[in-house]
Every structure is written in structure tokens, then in C-alpha cells.
Amino acid sequence: MSAADPACIFCRIVAGEIPAEKVHESETTFAFRDLTPQAPTHVLVIPRSHYPNAAELAAGEPATAAHLFDAAREIAAAEGLGNGYRLVFNTGADAHQTVFHVHMHLLGGRPMGWPPG
DSSP states (O other), rough: OOOOOOTHHHHHHHTSHHHHHHHEEOOSSSEESOOOOSSSSSEEEEEOOOSHHHHHHHOOOHHHHHHHHHHHHHHHHTTTTTOOEEEEESSGGGGGGSSSSEEEEEESSSSOOSSSS
């Protein structure tokens, strides 16, 4: 498990130092509502361990990467997103990743356009 980064806002949310509207937690994952939602349902699903992006999480803790998808499925069901939802990872500054603690965006509650970018 990658150690928490005391300068990372998401590590601080997991530690309870910064408040967030929690919607799910497990031994390996934590999920909370995005402060600037881009859809009626916009939840960030993160690992409790600190990795800067999805590729590094997959290499370092592949089981935890899978747990993010399990958590997203459970949250989507609890949020009533039976008509569909979108899962997004932004990896790197060019992809508009602004917090460098891997996080999955779960978006739903409205029809999604294509292409997403």
C-alpha cells in the first residue's frame, strides 16, 4: 500500500481532516460527492492508498483498482442510475487531472453526450 501524502487533499479527506459528503467507504476505497458537480450525480471514487494516477494504481495495487469499479457499481445502484452512468479517469495535466491522487468520476442522472471531451 502506498503511504498517504500529507499534502494531498484527497489523503486528508480520507483521514477525516477535511470534511466531505461521504457516499461509500470500504477497507480500500472511499467515495464522496464532487464539490463542483458536472451532472446530477457526480461522485469521486478514490483508493485509500495514494497513487498519482490510474496507471500507477493498476501497476501497484491491481486489486484496489478493481475495487474502485466495484464501489462505483454499488454507488450507481444506490443512486438509482439504472439507465446508465459514466466512469472517467483523468490521467495527467493534459487530461485535466487537477488532484494527483487517482480518482474515478462517477457521473449520472442525465443523458451523456459523445464525444466526452
